[in-house]
Amino acid sequence: MRLRSLYVFHLDTGACNGCEIELFDILTPYYDAERLGVRLAASPRHAHAMAATGPLTRQAYYAAKEAIKAMPPKPRIIVAIGTCACSGGIFYNGYPIYRRPESGREGQEYPRRGGIFELVQDLRDEGEYVGPVVYIPGCPPRPEEILYGVALALGLVEKQVKGEYYTEEVGFELPEYPIEERIRLSLRERLKYVVGYFDREKVLEDFMGLVAKAKSAEELHGLIQGYCLKNPDPRVSLAMRVLKREFLRLKEKYGWEVKGSAEALQGEVRGLQVSADGDAGPR
Amino acid sequence: MAVTLKYPFVKIEAPPEYRGVPHINPRLCIGCGACVNACPADALLRIDDYEKGTRKIVLDVGRCIRCARCDEACPTGAIRMTRNFEVATLDRKDHVEVVELRLHRCPNCGSYTDYTERALEKALQILPEGLFDGDEIRKRAILCRNCRRKLTVDDAVEASREVVE
Numbered sequence: 001m002r003l004r005s006l007y008v009f010h011l012d013t014g015a016c017n018g019c020e021i022e023l024f025d026i027l028t029p030y031y032d033a034e035r036l037g038v039r040l041a042a043s044p045r046h047a048h049a050m051a052a053t054g055p056l057t058r059q060a061y062y063a064a065k066e067a068i069k070a071m072p073p074k075p076r077i078i079v080a081i082g083t084c085a086c087s088g089g090i091f092y093n094g095y096p097i098y099r100r101p102e103s104g105r106e107g108q109e110y111p112r113r114g115g116i117f118e119l120v121q122d123l124r125d126e127g128e129y130v131g132p133v134v135y136i137p138g139c140p141p142r143p144e145e146i147l148y149g150v151a152l153a154l155g156l157v158e159k160q161v162k163g164e165y166y167t168e169e170v171g172f173e174l175p176e177y178p179i180e181e182r183i184r185l186s187l188r189e190r191l192k193y194v195v196g197y198f199d200r201e202k203v204l205e206d207f208m209g210l211v212a213k214a215k216s217a218e219e220l221h222g223l224i225q226g227y228c229l230k231n232p233d234p235r236v237s238l239a240m241r242v243l244k245r246e247f248l249r250l251k252e253k254y255g256w257e258v259k260g261s262a263e264a265l266q267g268e269v270r271g272l273q274v275s276a277d278g279d280a281g282p283r
Numbered sequence: 284m285a286v287t288l289k290y291p292f293v294k295i296e297a298p299p300e301y302r303g304v305p306h307i308n309p310r311l312c313i314g315c316g317a318c319v320n321a322c323p324a325d326a327l328l329r330i331d332d333y334e335k336g337t338r339k340i341v342l343d344v345g346r347c348i349r350c351a352r353c354d355e356a357c358p359t360g361a362i363r364m365t366r367n368f369e370v371a372t373l374d375r376k377d378h379v380e381v382v383e384l385r386l387h388r389c390p391n392c393g394s395y396t397d398y399t400e401r402a403l404e405k406a407l408q409i410l411p412e413g414l415f416d417g418d419e420i421r422k423r424a425i426l427c428r429n430c431r432r433k434l435t436v437d438d439a440v441e442a443s444r445e446v447v448e
Binding site: 083117147201 | 286290292304310343348360368371379380381401405
């Protein structure tokens with residue numbers, strides 16, 4: 001059935017309000033869900049669909065049940081907005097979250113249970129008709145995601161995800177890096193205290209490139225100076241200096257082969273400790 | 284002037300910093316389970332089957348809160364956040380991504396260990412050359428826990444015997 005316009009009743013079943021903020025964004029002129037025929041209805045008696053947010057607390061369970069029962073018998077679409085409504089999200093094992101007795105809290109089942117589907121299943125067991133459930137994960141989903149989900153419910157767009165099952169047949173690769181793997185992993189751990197996940201891999205990759213180019217500790221020092229001058233971001237410069245200090249420290253500590261003379265390295269490490277001590281970190 | 288986004292009818296891309304759904308690259312995954320330990324919402328599962336000798340790493344995007352901790356924890360860079368956000372679906376099974384890997388089998392007793400073949404390969408890559416004498420550690424690394432313990436005790440007993448004689 002191709003739906004033409006959808007009257008949506010919004011029900012909060014214990015959400016943190018993040019999804020609500022995103023849901024109201026799609027009614028602004030910029031996203032404008034009304035051009036798809038979506039309007040918010042004030043009562044479940046007027047609604048084709050219910051936009052449910054939140055992990056379904058035990059308090060909200062009865063109200064949500066009454067609301068779904070009050071909806072017209074068809075189509076009764078449920079739009080689960082946010083990860084919580086899809087599967088319980090971060091609150092999955094909280095004490096106030098409603099769960100059917102057979103869907104445990106610590107199980108190994110997948111897809112993960114929880115959220116509004118527990119109520120839908122209860123209603124279906126009672127013989128009530130409940131239409132399809134559209135799952136829109138995200139914590140919170142951005143307005144485009146909600147628009148996409150609504151368009152999917154209306155039949156305007158095609159589904160894009162598909163469950164995947166990979167076995168050993170896909171092959172295995174163990175990437176090689178210019179520096180030893182154990183040092184790379186140590187540097188990566190150290191870098192966690194300095195830069196966020198977004199820049200980390202790129203900074204480490206650039207550093208490894210410089211190490212591969214450098215023939216001695218002095219040369220590495222010069223290359224990193226050049227890199228920091230070229231890169232205007234002070235956080236990246238700090239991360240590079242911290243990486244170099246850690247790299248030379250590791251090389252020295254474990255007595256692995258160090259390029260360059262020992263005295264130069266000593267001075268190098270001491271100078272760096274003065275210049276790059278601004279970074280915070282437990283080590 | 285039209286301000287409204289023509290979104291579901293045109294393609295748009297999320298900004299580069301956007302945290303979309305994570306994705307496991309099955310060619311890089313070693314099945315160590317670091318992501319499973321890091322995941323606060325239990326969106327990642329590690330399911331071991333010692334009868335069949337397989338380990339499944341299961342990612343359920345519908346439970347994921349996109350905190351990127353798995354991305355931080357992964358030692359091989361197999362699990363990565365993507366910019367993909369068009370994951371709405373009518374079937375929850377579409378959200379699940381499974382990587383099934385073989386568990387390592389102990390060459391001595393033939394039972395399955397609690398790590399995968401790929402994880403062993405990775406561990407041997409990290410292991411520095413010449414830190415331990417000979418290939419002693421490489422001989423032990425491939426054994427299961429019980430066999431390793433037994434070998435260590437046997438070696439110790441033999442060494443003490445040599446001392447006594």
